Amino acid sequence: MNRFSIVLGLASTLGTLLVGQDTPDRVTVPFRDAAKARTLVVVVVNGGMTIRGYDGKDAIIEANSRGGPSRGRLRLPSAPPGMHRIDNQNSGLDISEKDNVVTVNGGIMHSVDLLIQVPIQTSLKLKTLNGGHLTVENISGEIEAENTNGAVTITNVSGSVLANSMNGRVTVSLDRVTPDKSMSFSTMNGIIDVTLPADVKARLKMKTDNGEIYLDDGFDVKLDASSRAPVVSDRRSSGGRYRVRLDRTTYGDINGGGPEMQFTTYNGSILIHKK
């Protein structure tokens, strides 16, 4: 286990030779075992993140403070003569690596935007809480992304995705899908916009209260007979009842069906495109 903290703006010694700090706000952390599966775990309390796959072996972490005096590169004011600053761990990022899992925690005191580059084949567990975007590009692996107050945008990825946003839009574009994996996309108030490869096989479970469901014409989707029943049935004229069907879930098989793929939104619509 190699665990250390960095404080942005300080070219401090990081206590381990494995880690290189290229610039004050850029840190390189290698995954120990190139042969084993890699995982990146990121939690940002205030701020956002972009995770991008690249043709390399290490995790390259860059941090940009928001609205600081010099945007793009954070420099803390130097200490007055004769004094030195005691660095508070909370003011920076906390980065650690264990068993091929790189963990980054940040944005606790200051709002921060992270750009993290990892090898394409890396699994991700990402969480942001306040006011940030969450973007993932060019990754192949299992992706778990949750954003409380912003959008989740995952494009040009392969593997499987679990994505959730409370108030934002969830946009996911999968180039290839790992067979046998269940997936789930959910948002309270946003739109779910998912693009799937043409040959994807899945059992769709789509639930929206106030939105619509749009399916790409190019997809071979067989909706369950029960799903096609009208949501509102008015039989008052014939002495029957007026009822709204409670279950707003629509089921269907895409390309003959497969593992379950769940879409849940309350106020948004669901769009499923063909790649």
Added chain:
Amino acid sequence: MTCEEAKTLLSEYWSQTLDETRELAFDAHLAGCETCRAETERLGVLWKSLALLPVEEPSANLRGRFYETLGAFRQGLESAPRRSLREKIVSFWPRQPAWQMAVSFALLVLGVGVGYEIRPEKQEQPEVAQLRGEVSNMRQLVALSLMQQQSAGERLRGVGWAYQVEPSDTEVLSALLKAVNQDSSVNVRLAAADALHAFGASPGMRKAILEAIPKQSAPLVQIALIDLLVDLKKKEATPDLRALAADQAVHAGVRQRATWAVEKLQ
């Protein structure tokens, strides 16, 4: 490094399993050897393309057949000790003909008696029932073990398996409730809340759902739990739902849903 040596490292270079020292040596060789560099590049493109080939999926049949086989096998295992008992009787078999006759007669009497005692009405039925029991045990096992996995995707699959166990399965039910309350992934919690529908008749369900709602950080899951109360027609939950609707600390969408649920349950 010679070209021959470089070739032995190629496969590891593609699979990214070279350690740093060897990779540096390999890179150094490539820098000076145009032939090897070109070959590494060409074959590397093919190597990457191989991962893009379409993947074949087995039919759903395969899973069903496996569970039947496993069930039958376990049944066979359980009857195995009986067989070894028979072997013991064989080893007990006396060598003297006179004794053999006596023992045979004794066994015959015993056999008739036992046969009369346990003669089944229909011979296949208990076996079929047992096999079915085995299969459902295994589904339970798969559901439970997947729900304990590190990967949220696997846990989601485990929740999917919960639909295939008996609605009376308390172990799977408590695993689902645990997932609703504690799972780190909103999507897994949401799926687990949905899966609780199948266990609606279980005692203590209303209480469990009402306890789960305030623990939730995700309004989406809270709403799913409120919907569950409505679906299961848990009228007795009305006072709690009213209180929820009046609680200013609760997300507006959730309060709205609780108000709607109170009307619905009237």
Added chain:
Amino acid sequence: MNGTDNALMAQVGAGEVAKLAVLFERHHGALFRYFVSMNRNREWSEDLVQDVFFRMLRYRTSYDSKQSFTAWMYQIARNTNVDHAHKRRGEVVGIEEFTERRPEPASSAPGPEESAVRVQDLALLKRALDRLPSDKKEILILSRFQEMKYEDIAVVLGCEAGTVKVRVYRAMRALEEIYFTLAGEKAS
């Protein structure tokens, strides 16, 4: 290390047979792909997967948890495949018909890795792979599709890890040759 493949199989060996279900869930897809790549017949491949898990049950006590489960599983898979090939000898195989039924490889969208990939014609690549001699094809399936460690492949094939690495290289060379031959045929 509870819950790892090795631990689970050891438990199966110790009598907790039901735990095999977890191993089945984890590996049946990959095994199926191995067999389909080797035989190009879906029906056989399902039978073979079934047979592999049945053999695991039969030989469950012979599994040593210090040994890699993946390697052990593919050793069984290989033997199963060889046994079935003997039985099937003489049967006529509908390979062409099977190839037709496959999803059109060109339709599958490019993955993120493709940024570096210039080969567009995956259908051609698939045909080239099918034409490889089976020992070469197998080593590519194990190393590339199943992403097995070279040490594990060495155990499965009964050779040194170093030999595996060289054989992967040779198989790639052979694949390239067939691929360009096919591409040439297509062009002319």
